[in-house]
Amino acid sequence: MAENKSWVLMVTAQTPTNIAVIKYWGKRDENLILPINDSISVTLDPAHLCTTTTVAVSPSFTQDRMWLNGKEISLSGGRYQSCLREIRSRATDVEDEKKGIRITKEDWQNLHLHIASYNNFPTAAGLASSAAGLACLVFSLAKLMNVKEDNSQLSAIARQGSGSACRSLFGGFVKWIMGKDESGSDSIAVQLADEKHWDELVILIAVVSSRQKETSSTSGMRETVETSPLVLHRAKEVVPKRIIEMEEAIQNRDFPAFARLSCSDSNQFHAVCLDTSPPIFYMNDTSHRIISCVEKWNRSEGTPQVAYTFDAGPNAVMIARNRKTAALLLQRLLFHFPPQSDVDINSYIVGDKSILQDAGIHDLKDVEALPPPPEIKDSIQTQNFKGDVSYFICTRPGRGPVLLTEDSQALLNPDTGLPK
Amino acid sequence: MAENKSWVLMVTAQTPTNIAVIKYWGKRDENLILPINDSISVTLDPAHLCTTTTVAVSPSFTQDRMWLNGKEISLSGGRYQSCLREIRSRATDVEDEKKGIRITKEDWQNLHLHIASYNNFPTAAGLASSAAGLACLVFSLAKLMNVKEDNSQLSAIARQGSGSACRSLFGGFVKWIMGKDESGSDSIAVQLADEKHWDELVILIAVVSSRQKETSSTSGMRETVETSPLVLHRAKEVVPKRIIEMEEAIQNRDFPAFARLSCSDSNQFHAVCLDTSPPIFYMNDTSHRIISCVEKWNRSEGTPQVAYTFDAGPNAVMIARNRKTAALLLQRLLFHFPPQSDVDINSYIVGDKSILQDAGIHDLKDVEALPPPPEIKDSIQTQNFKGDVSYFICTRPGRGPVLLTEDSQALLNPDTGLPK
Structure with a gap:
């Protein structure tokens, strides 16, 4: 890891919400969030309903912190902790030559994170904000930490944050397979068809x-x-x-x-x-x-x-x-x-x-x-x-998660790692 | 039958409504009204919710007629017809020595009936007025025609008028046994306990x-x-x-x-x-x-x-x-x-x-x-x-059907057989 403590490395992503058309209702495992049946959803166009999340890492951060819609919230809940633990365990080496940053797989266990998340729709309106939010958290952290797993494998992590979040890892039409394994490793989302498949809706x-x-x-x-x-x-x-x-x-x-x-x-x-x-x-x-x-x-x-x-x-x-x-x-x-x-x-x-x-x-x-x-x-x-x-x-039906690469789209200040 | 055509023979009865606590919903036979499950009800006190019905027979009547809450209604519906047919087929000889009336079992097939029915609560209020109404129709006709069947057997007739009506043939707590027979003969109501059994409710x-x-x-x-x-x-x-x-x-x-x-x-x-x-x-x-x-x-x-x-x-x-x-x-x-x-x-x-x-x-x-x-x-x-x-x-829970013997309680004029 670079000795210089002043750097901040950030990733910003945008993730859609989704609406189930075959419903998920009931868990067979409360901790791992394993459902009692498969479900199918339509991903909604993130232009109208999405979460944007910026995740940042810096040796100067002293604890994991999160801001939702500009307000700091606690990360101590079991579900956030599950997602952070699972993602950290899959982190790999990251190198940013331009900034002179090198983070090894092992460093991630000790580095702290700042997370800022924003919904472009009212959180309390009952529009599955937690699905988009947890999916975006997992997706953006996976990118930041150079996690090699594909979106289906990431969906099994998002699932542990909020069940329906796993379906927000894909655009179009998505199936959450309930799986059989006790570990939950096969309880994942897969894309049935992308948003262009049926674009009249x-x-x-x-x-x-x-x-x-x-x-x-x-x-x-x-x-x-x-x-x-x-x-x-x-x-x-x-x-x-x-x-x-x-x-x-x-x-x-x-x-x-x-x-x-x-x-x-x-x-x-x-x-x-x-x-x-x-x-x-x-x-x-x-x-x-x-x-x-x-x-x-x-x-x-x-x-x-x-x-x-x-x-x-x-x-x-x-x-x-x-x-x-x-x-x-x-x-x-x-x-x-x-x-x-x-x-x-x-x-x-x-x-x-x-x-x-x-x-x-x-x-x-x-x-x-x-x-x-x-x-x-x-x-x-x-x-x-x-x-x-x-x-x-x-x-309308919309696309899955994307990275936002413009600096202006980040929710955290690139120098301080605090909300803009 | 007496030659004198001017006589009118009448019976007046009062029958409670009932509320199911294990619900009847779904028929296995639409015509006979045979349910897909047993149900249990509480009979409501007729002092507050009941139907009063007067049925009359006279050789001067030219057709079956019915008045509900003072307004003449059609008896041509299949359900009324089922009840009338079933009751007529069980009629026996009736003799009123005082009035000099003698009606044989066979006469009932040709004699016409007048029926007047009154609910002591709003018909449209969704308070099971048809249950009390059909039960009262069957009960009062059974008395008029000297039908020998007991209330459980009568319940199988009322059932063909309105399913839940069969449970209004008893007071207290009543079970409608779905039965097995295709004819519906064993789809009857039985009393589980009378209204005094649990009178705190x-x-x-x-x-x-x-x-x-x-x-x-x-x-x-x-x-x-x-x-x-x-x-x-x-x-x-x-x-x-x-x-x-x-x-x-x-x-x-x-x-x-x-x-x-x-x-x-x-x-x-x-x-x-x-x-x-x-x-x-x-x-x-x-x-x-x-x-x-x-x-x-x-x-x-x-x-x-x-x-x-x-x-x-x-x-x-x-x-x-x-x-x-x-x-x-x-x-x-x-x-x-x-x-x-x-x-x-x-x-x-x-x-x-x-x-x-x-x-x-x-x-x-x-x-x-x-x-x-x-x-x-x-x-x-x-x-x-x-x-x-x-x-x-x-x-509160209440009693089953009773005969009202006071002339003043009859809804039909004893001379004309028309509504008072």
Whole structure:
């Protein structure tokens, strides 16, 4: 190691979040985070939803430290520690001739790290920020420490930070194989298809206002496994068939099968939550209304136009078969869930705002002028629920982790190793 | 048969409604209404929730006619027709010497009936009015036609009108045995214990306001059986054990077991509804909040104070272990769900209003003065949801069907056989 104590070596990476379409719910090993069934996810475009993480090493650092969205947080949690330990154990020699830095495999055990992480979306909105965050931590540390393992092998480390994080190591369509080994070495993520394979899909997320305090997914899934008489039947008998069918649907870009499986599996996940003692409710009346709206439309069209899926919260993630259906979906959603009158439409629809043009929406007046969707026959269903959706995000399937090489993109100061 | 065409022979009966604590959801035979699992219910006190039915026969009647709550309705539905056919086929000779009436077994095939039925609670409130109604129809016709079958055998007829109606042929605690025979002859209700066996229990029903149009239970359970991958596992693996445990809990007046089983089975029924394609939601945010309130209290007491169960709608049926806990429950419910300010407390709590005294509530001011329940630590949970409950009904386990012999209690005019 160089004697000069002033150097700081940094890596910055960006990692996407992901949404499961065949759900992970329940662990067979709490410490290693080994699931009771395979799961499949779609990676979301990091342009709209991602974590950026800068990791730095310097002989001047006296302890491992981490900042999340600018605020220092503790790294003492078991899950962070697992990831740091696993990554450090795979570190190899690093040499930066330009800076005159040489770190040996053994040095990594004694060097401290600074980590700064930033989500480009609200952390508390229930949008799988921990998945993107832990994946980005592992990915960026692996690059910093010259870890030779591939992304699937890294996914087994990210998995120990947050189960669903393992699926954020790839873009496109990803399967988390539950594995059989007690060590967890075969419980890894693999890419089923990249984001270009099925690039027609458009994703609309409704961030739903909630007055409920939610059960964390960690304790929720533990309680489900301990108390639900249905969850093991789901894991052993139902999910394996759905995994095969979902892989086929993705391979064949078979939207009706993709939608049927996504919706059924989301609903079954929430069913086993309800079958838990005490029951866990993640969806609320707004979630239910969004489902009814989509189901009614799909039914009236004869074939599914939109899939929906809900994670451990009330937010709806809707996947439209193409841009045209996404625009029609947005019209329906805005009809039922218009913004409050003091809200600018441009802050009500975020992400890929071009969907607004496709839907013919330029301002609030256009929203107010929306006619009831033709599939609605009953006047009771033309009610609107202003304020029940906080905002919408329009996005698409996206790429996996990437390194950001511009200095300006780093979150840590290259001289001090402290947040900029 | 007497030559004189002017006579009218009448019978009036009163039949309770019932609430399942191990749920019936799913038929193996749609026509005969044969279920996929046993179920167990508590009969509710007819003083607060019941159907009164008068059935009349006269040679002057030209067709079968029925009035429900004063309005003539059609009897052409298959379910009414099944009940009428089955009852007529079991009719025997009837003689009323005083009136000089003699009807032979064969005459019943040609004589027409007038039926008037009245619910002492709102029909549309989702309080199992069809169970009480069909049970009362079958019971009163059986008495009119001198049918010799006992109530269990009559239950197999009522079952063909509305599945859960079979359980309204008995008071107290009732099991509907699914049976094995294809004819349905062994799919009958039996009494597990009468209402005096466990007379401490107090039942509070929250009639929940709903903006949703609900799926009928008939089509709902058909869709669940056709599409839910979990429902058969429930019927075959989960319910049989719960039935044994629930019978024991009732026999031993073991409230903690009774509550645990009731709550779990209600939640599992709603779970399989959610596992249906498209999903069925009967509970809404208000239902969820009531569950959270009860679960939190039960947990804080260390042992269950209250059981809850929800049928095919958002209304909560809560069973308190005794009057004291019922009063404490009412205080909690009124804290979270106070009446609108223009509502009289006496129309907000109906049924056995003496619970108000027990809870120390005399007027709206007492409601406003209620402190947050001590188990609530979090200020977010002290919100109130005024208007989300329409009203409460306080009742208890009650008796089975009875004949009403006072002329004044008949719903049909004894001379004309038309509604009074």
